[in-house]
Amino acid sequence: MIEQLTQEDRKLLRDTAARFFHERSPITALRQLRDKKDAVGFDPGLWREISDMGWAGILIDENDGGVGLGSQALGVILEQSGRSLAASPFVATVLSAAPIISSAGNPEQRGNALPGVSNGVLVISLAHEESPRHAPHQISTRAAKNVDGYTINGKKTFVLDGHVADLFLLVARTAGQNEERAGISLFLIDSSLPGINIKRTTMVDSRNAAHIQFDNVQIPANSIIGKAGYGAEILDPVLDGARAGIASEMLGTAQKTFDITIEYLKTREQFGAPIGSFQALKHRAAEMFCEIELARSAVYSALQALDQKASNTAELVCVAKAKACDMIELVSNEAVQMHGGVGMTDEANIGLFLKRARVAQQLFGDVIFHRQRFADLIGI
């Protein structure tokens, strides 16, 4: 079990991360990447620095070359990166692909992948989703067994940083029907194998994902992670970690959006008074404050449950992601509205926050997905 972070540890880590992202990855950095249509979509130098801080290996065990600090520490960092909209392969690699290898990879797979992730030299993307809405077990990509290993056929979408990934963590079906939990298997494969066709998709948040087509891709037998057909047992808990992680990022993004908006309410004047003196806006600001605090508590509870491996972790993760989604939708929309015409301009940063918010909402399941899953989990 991971040790509880003390209040001081948490504060120290938060201050360090806040300073780091503020200085090394201000919002202007994201703008530059967007405006010059950067081929990578993030700054590899920044990614290297993030790993130098030990953060790329934050979930990876010390024996595998990481620092093994756990989910609460991860949450602190993501909250800060969310404030500055830092673009990096963190979500693709650290949150979703590497933990699968950590939790179920064999010694060779761990050795090949995990130190590289910790050092910031490897980008691994989770090639999972097949439809526009998150559906973890809706897998029709096939991995057909043959004498040399497996042949892969199928299509993946919304593969984060998939256009620059060195490796894919591929979710494919070795048995069973499309919606079934059983029969799903996980593979760690090279992204440059023949038959893999990668199409970069430029997303609204100025980050990149990819559509990936697999046509008779031959992969070796030893690329499977864990036991054939039991991939969902590995994948589901890892997705929960990723959900709590992205919810932490959303918390930071929303808080920053809110801070900027409150500042605007105090300075912008109309009718001879700061617009923040109008009660119609005050009350909506106060409601946003409440929603942010509720989401914050939900996210912290989920991160803590993950570290403690609590039996109700999945429920708490649903609560966290559902609340984070509703909260950030409210905050990002109100932020645009309260900025008036300025809020609609590309020049103001508010729009960038709104755009990232919607992408983060969809990642690993939106509010509808998590409400339904929560209802399933509690048996109603």
Next chain:
Amino acid sequence: MIKLDSFRNETRTWLEENCPPGMRTPMPDDERVWGGKKPVFKHPDAKTWMDRMIERGWTAPRWPREYGGGGLSLAEAEILSEEMNRLGCRPPLFSFGLGMLGPLLLDIGTATEKERYLPPITRGEIWWCQGYSEPGAGSDLAGLQTRAEDKGDHYLVNGQKVWTSYAHHADWIFCLVRTDTSVKHAGISFLLFDMESPGIEVRPIKLISGTSVFCETFFDDVRVPKDQLIGEINGGWAIAKQLLAHERSMISQLGARGGNRLPPFKDMARRYVGDGNGRIADPLLRDLIARELINDRAFESTSKRAMGAAGAAAGLASMLKYYGTEQNKRKMEVLMKCAGSAGLGWEGDEFADDDLVLCRSWLRSKGNSIEGGTSEVQLNVIAKRELGLPD
């Protein structure tokens, strides 16, 4: 951790041995125990339960032992409340003394005042009521006009309060009075006095839920001994606000725990719209119910976090009050949707008890976002104190 685990075990055992079976069921409104000089124990097990909890100090788990409290840490009190919820134990004693006046006196009372007022609260011997609101002073509480004149050895109180909950049963009142008419906030004082004093008249007012829980309260030349002033003369406003923070924290928790007149929300919803396995087939109702259960979980985490952080800081207390009461109202509306016409019964044997309680509770919940300062007032407080927005 180990110490807390053993505390949990001891607590669980003690509750199992000492909480009478009749005190482990949802509680109708009229079986609530308020204590006081003429206590009413409508349920036969209620007195035993209260006495046992008093002896253990658990009517006020976190108060110091010297005043009859339990001396528990925050973590221990949390465990006690979890274990009581697990067994479905009724709160043994309700009172504004426990939720409002006591915490205030613990913060700011003199040693003499604490010794005088606190033990009778933990023992449930004095029923306190709150004399804040007046016909002309609701949200704008500092506009209150009830006068207290300095008559040398006593204060002479004249005026009128309204919405005074349980004034018709209460033994004593904590009351805001005006001691200086030339200024607004700086002319208010905080007095305690006996409701049996000559010159007090109370008239109960009926609520939309059919019960009479609050009153109009009239003061006509009521003499109050001078040592019953709390704090400084004209220094009552700060004290009044401090008490409000405690009140708001208390009210915010009513929907989540404490007022367990109804079975838990999830069970109630399932009773109306669940199938044999407790699954809810209608996808829209299921979604509404899941949404509120998610909000409940998030609110629970928030209450814990707030308690750990800053006690009853004004902004946080307002946030909890606002969210908790609005959340309780939303849940009641969802249950009314689930219940359909079964939830619309007013009285009579054709309805199940829980159906009737639901209807009354739904009506009563409308007051949650009014009492203790309206939702709009809480939002004003948050905007000012937490967000620093200009006037």
